Structure formats: structure tokens, C-alpha cells
Amino acid sequence: METGGPKTEKSSRHGIPEYGTMGQTLYDKVFDAHVVRRLSSGQYQLFIGLHMIHEVTSPQAFEMLRDRDLKVPFPGRTVATVDHIVPTEDQSRPYKDDLAEQMMKAIEANTQQFGIRLYQPGSGKQGVVHIVAPEQGLTQPGMTVACGDSHTATHGAFGAIAFGIGTSQVRDVLATQTLSMGRLKVRRIEVNGKLGSGVYAKDVILHILRKLTAKGGVGYAYEFAGTTIEAMSMEERMTVCNMAIEGGARCGYINPDETTFAYLKGRPEAPSGAAWDKAVAWWKSVASDVDAQYADVVKYDAADIEPTVTWGISPDQSVGVNEPIPATSDFPEAERPNILEAYEYMDLSAGQSMSTVHVDVVFIGSCTNGRISDLREAARVAELHGGKVPTSVKAFVVPGSEIVKKEAEAEGLDKVFLAHGFEWREAGCSMCLAMNPDKLKGRQISASTSNRNFKGRQGSPSGRTLLVSPAMAAAAALEGKITDVRQILSKGGN
């Protein structure tokens, strides 16, 4: 949407704004570097450096290409994988679900026809789209990234401008490698200080969403910064950026630094040799200037963040694990009908503590928390706890990619999970959105490391979801109810 606009636009060459010496944000620098021209609508035509596609939102786009006899001029800049519909138990073909098989066949035929790389199950590279691109080193600082998937924001962790798009826009990127986009405002969100034990990147982003609300970011790009964010690993940064979209922001990003470069070094698609030094120099130059101008700045203190659990049907409806569920009077008048709807749907009430809520299902995985560090932390909690998942609870762990799975198995994490009563699966999206056979039944309630607690999100129209960190999910599985993971971690003297 057209908001803001370059503040110091001086002249225009190819419609590309040129800036004075005033500090710029990464967002503005990257945006400007990718502008092809101003369109008649006033929107900008933006070159897309990396385009990813998956089986759910691409088949109709390829159909549109064929209808209009359009080509794919930059096939090397699109990468495909399959994640949403792939079963995570039996992956033998043909899939039992005919429609899923049809979707697989479609992406196979489409990528072949247009000369696009496809990371298939069994290739060693398949997995959730937002996990595999960083793993391969495809996502790099200073890029524009697009994918027909709202959690594309994840790639912003590398200092890329990454947005989710719809299918008609997937068609546009395939046909032109560009998109029509408006310029966003930039909000800097600083988190400073050291996170307590048992508090993770997931809790940080749930806390931010709670403060800024699910729609507070509409019209904005979120720049995450501050000492807490700087101290995070790339995997933790991806967790934070992943959920920027749940706050209404079109994208979220973190300025690239030594942590970013160290993660990229040696990845198959990352630059190497002489190109590496040039790349690092350019990547450093795209970071926000120290005197960059922001539409606004908000600051949070890491010490205020607790292990967080959602209690409602929107990712901004959360509380610290020991905090009571808020009353309607804690919300502005206009929000109250939604709050009442959330209590009713979740069968929870104001004043209740989440730490008494039992769970039926625990899902550990997704593009938010399906990476190796997430699985390590969940396994560590299982070992410190020492018990087994009660038979009343179904708990399962779905690695985010084939690479994560292999790494976890090499470290013996699969054995830890199995020994403590968790199931161990193949890579995919699984119960994050339940398009494959993994679904909640009836009114079941799950503790989930995914990103959305919308009504019906996990496959049952009346199913309920509590969003938590992987450590909190493991604790919930072992105790059969939401539990403050710090009680378990303290046994490890930590």
C-alpha cells in the first residue's frame, strides 16, 4: 500500500529515487536498489532476487502462465519445494490422498516445463520452504525475497526484504521476476538485555505481538534490533522474523552482522572464494545507517519477558505462563467482542492461569520452530524431566527439513524423543496447518510451536491451539498440561 514515500527524494533515473546523505534504513536501501520503475498506478516495480514456490499456491499461477502464453525469463531465480501436503509418516508414492498426489504431480510437471529447481522428498534438500532456502544459503542479505506464503517474512532474519504474496503475484514474479509494490514505513523494535533461563526467541516475538497487537504493523516493515536480538543465533532470529506477519507487518528484518556472515559461510549457494569478501562488503553496506530515520521506535526490556503462552484465537492474545488470562476490561472497547469470542471458543476464562490447562496434543515443528536448535532444546527438556509423555497425550516432533532430520538423528535426538514417548516424523509443515493427515480431532487442545492459533487452524473446525516455545511444548507433553519450563530447567542447574 502506498505509504510514506522516500523522504529525501531528489532526482530520478529510471524512476529510482536518489537519496541525500541522511541515514537510511536497510529497508529503503534494499527497496531502492531493486526498483525498476514507477508504475502508472504510483506503485513501484520491484525486482525479486529470490522467489520460492511450493505445491499449494503455485499450480494456479502456472495455469495462468499457460493461459497467457507467458515464459519464465529467470528460471534460476525461482526454487521449488514441497512441504504443505506431504505426509510425515508414510511418504511412499502415490500418496494415499489423491488430491495431494495430484498437487505433487502438478509441481513436478510445472517445474520441469519451466526449468525450475525442485527439492523433492528424498533429495536431501526438501523441507518447509522457509527452512530450506536459508539452509542452502539461498537467502542472503540485501535481497528481495518473495514466496506465495505469508511466513516469507522469516528470510528477513538475514537482512533481506521478504514478503508473502498471493497466487496472481506468483504469476507476476514467474513471468517478469518483478512485483508491483508500495513502499512501507519502517518501525524499529528494540529489545535490550539478557533473556532469562527458559525464555526464548518465540517468547520474545509473542511478547512483541501482544504489545503491538495483530494489526499494529499494517503498513509497516518491522526492523528488529537491540542487544537481545543481536545476541541471537540465526535460527532464533528466523523465529522472530517469521511471526512479523502475525503482527500485521508486511515484512520483518534484522540487520546483517558477523552472526549472519558466519551462518552463510560455506553453504552450497553462498558466495565463496574471492566473491565472499565482496559479498560481505556489500552485505555490510546494506545495513541500516546509525542515523537512519524511522517512522517510529518502540523498546522492550528482555527482563520483562516470561515463557509465554497464547490463550486466545489470535497470536497477540497471550500471557506469561504464570499470569492470569486478562479480563475484557483490560482491552479497548472495540476489541471486547473479539475477546469474548476467544474465551468462548477456547473455553477459558478471565483470571484463569494457563499453567492449569491440560493438553491433548503437542506439536513440535514448523517454519517457526522446526530447526535443529529448537529440537535440541525440546530434547534437553525431555532429558532433564526424565519422564514419559502420558498415554492421554499425543506428542510428535516434525523436523523442518530433511537436513534438520539428518542432523538430529546424527546427534541421537530422535532416540531421546522416542525414549520419552514422542513420535518422530519426516519433514514437512504437518500440523502447523493440517493439510496432510496430521489433524486435531473435535475439541482437542494442542500446545504447538507453530505460529497461528486461529480457529480451526490445526485441522479440526473446533480444535484449539496454544502457541509456545519448543521447550514449553516439551514440558507440556511430559506433564500433560501447560507447565512453566523453568521448573524443569532448574533441575539442570540452569
Place this chain on the structure above:
Amino acid sequence: MSEIKMITGTAVPVYGNDIDTDRIIPARFLRCVSFDGLGEHAFEDDRAGEKAKGKTHPFDDARFKGAKVLVANSNFGCGSSREHAPQAIYRWGVRAIVAVSYSEIFYGNTVAMGMPCVHVSPEDAQAIQALVESDPSVEVSVDIEGNCVKVAGKSFASTIPEGPRKQFLSGGWDATSELLADFQDIETVASRLPYVNQFA
């Protein structure tokens, strides 16, 4: 390319803020390779939920059958980027949406599809919903050119971001042809980007 200046027809109110795309079209209907047939599943779980409570969802309510304008509240279409959501609404019969605000990805999808979504104030959204509720046969005109929504002789001010407004009025909402107009410029920008050239 067709210009879209005004949409006129009866309307259907859908109440509530933050109606996400999982509610507009549940994920199980995404198992498809074409958008055809999505219309009948729009709001499927919400419809069933209302039925179970002995109530009727507006999309099931015979009074609103054939409606061309959907009137909603704020942050409509949040969540998943699935174009299946606006496609389902469109295939149910809707051609324009009037609401307080929309999620951005949803909005981008509707522009690319040629389904204008205009903004009105929270009070006006409720007022229009009430007018439609009390007389479902009333005609609602979404006037993109005049920046207003007309209902039963009343006119409500509406806004639409300048970019999409121009796109609808000029017929340029389907961006592909304009994006392809000067392919050379695309190649020029690509050649200037250091990563496209492997930092050589």
C-alpha cells in the same frame, strides 16, 4: 483490460474484526490445483458453527443470496497469504468489499484479481451493515471514482489507496502486462545487483 469504476448490487454483512483467511477458506480446501469450486466453501467452518448454534451465517442466509458487495469490519483477511480466500469470496459472487481495514497480503491479492476493497470508518461500516441487515434488498454502490459508498440515498465517504485506485480506474489492475512492458529495464536492474552476478 477492463476498467472498474463502480460496483453496484445487493450486499452481505460479515461481522467481526480480524477475520483470518483460515476462516474464509479452511486449509483442507487448499488441496486443489485450481480455484474453481472454492465459492461454495467460503466461510465453511463458520457457517457450520453458526448452524450448530441454531443460527445462520450471512453466507447461508437466503436474504443475502446474490450479493455483490461484502461489508466487513477491521483487519479483514489477516493471516495466511492464500489467494484461495479472496478467490472463494469472488467465486461466491462478491465483486467488491467495504471494510474498515484489510491485511496487506489479502489486499494485494484482491487488487491483482480485480476485486476492489474500499475503506470506511468503523462507524460507517457498522451503519452500512445495519442498513443492509434491515433491508437486504437495498442496493449498495461502491463508487471508486467518487470515493464513496451509496446505500439507500445515503452516501458514506470511502477511501482506497491512490495506487490501486488508479489501477482500477485505468484498467491496469492486472499488473502483468505493464510489468513486462520494458523488459530491458528489468535486465538492467538485475545486472546492477551484485548478487545476481555472483559478486564477480
